[in-house]
Amino acid sequence: MSSRENILEAIRRNKLEDMLLPSLHFYEHKPEDLLSQFSHTLSGIGGSCRKVHDYEQINAYLAEARGKNSSIINAVEELTGCNINDFFNADAKLLESTEIFIVRGGVAVAENGAIWVTEKNMGNRLLPFLCQKLIIVVEAGNLVFNMYEAYEKIAIDQEGYGVFIAGPSKTADIEQSLVIGAHGPLSLDVFIMENQFG
Amino acid sequence: MNQNVTEHSKAAAQFLKDENRAAWHDETLWFVRAKRDKAAQQLPEWESLREMASAIKAHTLAHLDEYLLIFEAKAKANGVPIHWAADAEEHNRIVYSILEKHKVKNVVKSKSMLTEECGLNHYLENQGVSVVDTDLGEFIVQLRKEQPSHIVLPAIHLKKEDVSNTFHEYLQTEKNNYDPAYLTKSARKVLREKFLTADAAITGVNFALAETGGIVVCTNEGNADLGVHAAQLHIACMGIEKLIPRAEHLGVFLRLLARSATGQPISTYSSHFHRPIKGQEVHIVLVDNGRTQQLGREDFRNSLKCIRCGACFNTCPVYRRSGGHSYHNSVAGPIGSILAPNLDMRKNADLPFASTLCGSCTNVCPVKINIHEQLWTWRQILMKEGYGGFVKKSSMKAMAVVLSNPRIYKFIGKVSRRLMQRLPGLVNNKLNPWYKNREMPQPPKQSFNEWYEKNKK
Numbered sequence: 001m002s003s004r005e006n007i008l009e010a011i012r013r014n015k016l017e018d019m020l021l022p023s024l025h026f027y028e029h030k031p032e033d034l035l036s037q038f039s040h041t042l043s044g045i046g047g048s049c050r051k052v053h054d055y056e057q058i059n060a061y062l063a064e065a066r067g068k069n070s071s072i073i074n075a076v077e078e079l080t081g082c083n084i085n086d087f088f089n090a091d092a093k094l095l096e097s098t099e100i101f102i103v104r105g106g107v108a109v110a111e112n113g114a115i116w117v118t119e120k121n122m123g124n125r126l127l128p129f130l131c132q133k134l135i136i137v138v139e140a141g142n143l144v145f146n147m148y149e150a151y152e153k154i155a156i157d158q159e160g161y162g163v164f165i166a167g168p169s170k171t172a173d174i175e176q177s178l179v180i181g182a183h184g185p186l187s188l189d190v191f192i193m194e195n196q197f198g
Numbered sequence: 199m200n201q202n203v204t205e206h207s208k209a210a211a212q213f214l215k216d217e218n219r220a221a222w223h224d225e226t227l228w229f230v231r232a233k234r235d236k237a238a239q240q241l242p243e244w245e246s247l248r249e250m251a252s253a254i255k256a257h258t259l260a261h262l263d264e265y266l267l268i269f270e271a272k273a274k275a276n277g278v279p280i281h282w283a284a285d286a287e288e289h290n291r292i293v294y295s296i297l298e299k300h301k302v303k304n305v306v307k308s309k310s311m312l313t314e315e316c317g318l319n320h321y322l323e324n325q326g327v328s329v330v331d332t333d334l335g336e337f338i339v340q341l342r343k344e345q346p347s348h349i350v351l352p353a354i355h356l357k358k359e360d361v362s363n364t365f366h367e368y369l370q371t372e373k374n375n376y377d378p379a380y381l382t383k384s385a386r387k388v389l390r391e392k393f394l395t396a397d398a399a400i401t402g403v404n405f406a407l408a409e410t411g412g413i414v415v416c417t418n419e420g421n422a423d424l425g426v427h428a429a430q431l432h433i434a435c436m437g438i439e440k441l442i443p444r445a446e447h448l449g450v451f452l453r454l455l456a457r458s459a460t461g462q463p464i465s466t467y468s469s470h471f472h473r474p475i476k477g478q479e480v481h482i483v484l485v486d487n488g489r490t491q492q493l494g495r496e497d498f499r500n501s502l503k504c505i506r507c508g509a510c511f512n513t514c515p516v517y518r519r520s521g522g523h524s525y526h527n528s529v530a531g532p533i534g535s536i537l538a539p540n541l542d543m544r545k546n547a548d549l550p551f552a553s554t555l556c557g558s559c560t561n562v563c564p565v566k567i568n569i570h571e572q573l574w575t576w577r578q579i580l581m582k583e584g585y586g587g588f589v590k591k592s593s594m595k596a597m598a599v600v601l602s603n604p605r606i607y608k609f610i611g612k613v614s615r616r617l618m619q620r621l622p623g624l625v626n627n628k629l630n631p632w633y634k635n636r637e638m639p640q641p642p643k644q645s646f647n648e649w650y651e652k653n654k655k
Binding site: 176 | 246249283334357383411438453464466471484
């Protein structure tokens, strides 16, 4: 018998008593102001969040960054200078010098500051991890209370890959001292777009 | 694996010799436990989340064969082949055969306690494959040729001076620069280069979803993603108990995992892998290595619910004061002490005794494993099977005689009280293990029985 058959057979031999899958029930009260909870949680985990009214405000921010000679990869179509098409198949060596990557996020979770970013959003799976500074644009309407609400709103296998990102990369592996910026981005800025039509 | 292990109590005594370091270890882990408490208390429904998580795991374990088959079919449909390994040896062989097919020379690995359990690094290095552990803590212990001492905080046994010296030796960092930010940045430079040049990435798995055939990997550093996305080949290794039925259940587990582990609301990255990109290959290795046997042990079955958060380590008074290496097992701490005897009773017979049975582990466990009760049950089995050792066995026998015979009990009590009053040196000496780090109590003048006889009116 193969190991596959052996393992399955060994499990069946134990004849475990059936246990019903529990129904999931959550009773915490949704706060009225999701944005302030999200913003508070995000700053607690090393990210920052600002409210904007339209894409022009983000464009102005990017123009300023561009002025400082930053290399920017932009995956948000509605913004000036969206150039992700040039990087769909780029490899890690090419992308390694990316200073800023700006990407659209899906649901954003108030209780833990996590934002769902899919392969379609990012264009290239490496970019949210290889860039030095990550910027995520989230529509205010996509704010949800907790993880349970988040999973209700997304289909995790709709695309080949998706990730909840909560803050910049970090580590406390040396004497429990928190260092922001482990192997991935050194910072995370989130723009919350109030008007989804920009 | 080395069969000549030092017993936990002896290794712990060694650990405690450096008093300052041991005190630091104790306090730092307690601080992590306090952070966990704060995070848990922020969720009013914390206790019901624990109940749900435990019940979801119980259900999944009861139908593990069915869920494994659904998972396999879905993963295959996603273009991800599934391999089945009966034990550590087969797991290592499978991983190497995939690497060999792709002519892989350099592997980057993100944290995976399973590959530690299987001794994969050692195996691959013997085959001429270079493996770099990319979690910062694991990278540090790998450079030092040590094992992780904690499943979430692999280098918690080290001080920044140790890390600085290690990095100075291997990465040529500045001597005596102890700044954690500087040291982290130095490792970042080296490891980002490793990510760019590796041929393959190996990761562990935090959760596998039967319904969609996908896997979820959680890191704070982003090291799993950097490795996987930069390489042509990704091998994910998981124990068969990592399965959960559906995405909605992730909502429960991801709310519990990081809060229990470090007090964070969630890990920085919770990555959901379903299908590889064009040109990339993904393989998943499902490993038994004693898990089906543990599933058959009714008293210990629940230990398979473990999500490897490490909360039981941080709260354990014995772990905090003995360090992870004294457990001589890839998973240390209270949970490791109930998993290890399943794999090798003789070698790990000391571990269930490395506990005060205070029950704190059970209280913090996010999936409600009755850890301290299982430790106690293991003790009974180990004594019955003859793994208790002569001293423990004969002293227990003597105690049973004394406690079951009131006359002997009274007599010995009286004699002992007198002796301890007149000759305290008889018990306050090095031959008495209870005297270590403790003062013996003052013997009372009379026993309770004597007092009661006098005062019963």
